[in-house]
Amino acid sequence: MLDLRAISRDPEPAIAALARRKDGSDDRLRAALAARERLNAIRPELEAAQAERNAGAKAIGDAKRTGADASEAIAAMQAVSARVKELEPEKDRLEEELNQLATSLPNLTDPSAADEDTALREWGERAESGKDHLELAGAMIDMEAGSKTSGSRFAYLKGDLVFLELALVRWTLEKLRGHGFEPVIPPVLVKEDALFGTGFLPDTEQQIYRLADDPLYLSGTSEVALASLHAGQIMDEVPRRYAGFSPCFRREAGAAGKDTRGIFRVHQFDKVEMFSFVEPQDSAAEHDRLLAIEEEIWQGLQIPYRVVNIAVDDLGSSAAKKYDIEAWLPSQQKFREVTSTSNTTDFQARRLDIRYRPGGGKPAHVHTLNGTAVAVSRALIALMENHQTEDGGVEIPQVLQDWGAPARLG
Structure with a gap:
C-alpha cells in the first residue's frame, strides 16, 4: 500500500517511478490523488453541513416546545438537509473509488531497478x-x-x-x-x-x-x-x-x-x-x-x-x-x-x-x-x-x- 498522503506533497517522483512499470499504474495514481483531493474537500463541507443540520433540528425542537415560530428554522433545515443528501453519496462514492484505486497500485520502483533484465x-x-x-x-x-x-x-x-x-x-x-x-x-x-x-x-x-x-x-x-x-x-x-x-x-x-x-x-x-x-x-x-x-x-x-x-x-x-x-x-x-x-x-x-x-x-x-x-x-x-x-x-x-x-x- 502506498502512502498517498506523503506522495501528494510531491507526486511527480512517484508517478515517474510507476510509469517505469508500463502497466498504467501511473495513471491510476493520478486518479487516486485526484479522488483523495476531492474527498478531502468534501469531508469538512459535509461535516459542517451535518453539524448545521443537527443544530437546526435542535432549534426547531426548542421552538416547538416554547410555541415560537419555527418556519424559518424549518426552511433552513430543509436546505441544509438537501445539501447533506447531495454530499453523503458523493463522499461514499469517492471513498470506494479511492479504495479501489489505492489497492490496485503496486509498489514504487527503486531507481536502481533495471529497465530490462x-x-x-x-x-x-x-x-x-x-x-x-x-x-x-x-x-x-x-x-x-x-x-x-x-x-x-x-x-x-x-x-x-x-x-x-x-x-x-x-x-x-x-x-x-x-x-x-x-x-x-x-x-x-x-x-x-x-x-x-x-x-x-x-x-x-x-x-x-x-x-x-x-x-x-x-x-x-x-x-x-x-x-x-x-x-x-x-x-x-x-x-x-x-x-x-x-x-x-x-x-x-x-x-x-x-x-x-x-x-x-x-x-x-x-x-x-x-x-x-x-x-x-x-x-x-x-x-x-x-x-x-x-x-x-x-x-x-x-x-x-x-x-x-x-x-x-x-x-x-x-x-x-x-x-x-x-x-x-x-x-x-x-x-x-x-x-x-x-x-x-x-x-x-x-x-x-x-x-x-x-x-x-x-x-x-x-x-x-x-x-x-x-x-x-x-x-x-x-x-x-x-x-x-x-x-x-x-x-x-x-x-x-x-x-x-x-x-x-x-
Whole structure:
C-alpha cells in the first residue's frame, strides 16, 4: 500500500517511478490523488453541513416546545438537509473509488531497478552438454503416478532423491540459522487478508488455489505466512529474520506447454524462504545481504549461476526491486531461474500494519524483504544435471552428504 498522503506533497517522483512499470499504474495514481483531493474537500463541507443540520433540528425542537415560530428554522433545515443528501453519496462514492484505486497500485520502483533484465555477474564453469534430470533420476521421479493421482505436473519423489531433498533442506536451514534467521514451519493455508497484505491479491489470483468450503487459500510461498507473523503489531525489535520451510502450491495458470517436462514447473514443491523485517534505512543493504546468502548457497552446491537485476515491468506488485539467480542447466544449455529476492520496502508493512518505534519514539512502518534460499525441485534439477557423471550417475557434493544425502545417485 502506498502512502498517498506523503506522495501528494510531491507526486511527480512517484508517478515517474510507476510509469517505469508500463502497466498504467501511473495513471491510476493520478486518479487516486485526484479522488483523495476531492474527498478531502468534501469531508469538512459535509461535516459542517451535518453539524448545521443537527443544530437546526435542535432549534426547531426548542421552538416547538416554547410555541415560537419555527418556519424559518424549518426552511433552513430543509436546505441544509438537501445539501447533506447531495454530499453523503458523493463522499461514499469517492471513498470506494479511492479504495479501489489505492489497492490496485503496486509498489514504487527503486531507481536502481533495471529497465530490462540485466545480468550482473556469473559464477562457475558451464558444462557443454548433459542428460536432463528425468533421464538421470529414472524411477526416483515418477511423473506418471503423480499424474494418475493428482493430475499433470505432480510427481512422486522416491528413494535416495528423498534423502537428498531432506539433506538439502537441513543444510540450508542450518546455514541460514548461522546468518541469524530463525527456522519456522509456517501454516500453508492462509486467509485472504494475508494474501492481500503481501500483495498477491489483487494481482496473482490466477496462480492461487482456493478451498471450496473454507475462506482459505493454499499458499504459493511461505513469504505470505512469514510476513503475517507480525501483522498488526508494533515490533519490539528489528531486524528480525526468519527462514520458513513449507510445501508451496501454484496453479501455474497459462504456463501450459512451457517447462512441463519433469519437475521444473510443478503445482506442488517444497521451499526454504528467507524473510526479513528491518528499519527503512537498512533495507537496501539487507537486500544485498539476502542476495549474498543465495550466492553462498549455490556456490556451496557447486552449481554455475548468474545474477540478474530484473526489469521493472516484470516485478510483482509488492517489489520495488528484485534479483534472480539463474542456474546453468546443461541439458537446456541455458540459465534458468532458481531463486529470487525482493525488497518490498514498506508496501507490505502498510497493508499488514507492521510497525516499530525508531529510537523508542513514534511508531513507523518497517521494511520487509524476501528471498528464496532453496526451491527444492529446481535445486534438485540443477544438482543432478551439473554433477552428472559420464556413466549416467550423479555425484553429490560433500556438504549435503554431511547431512544425510547419498554420495551418489544411480
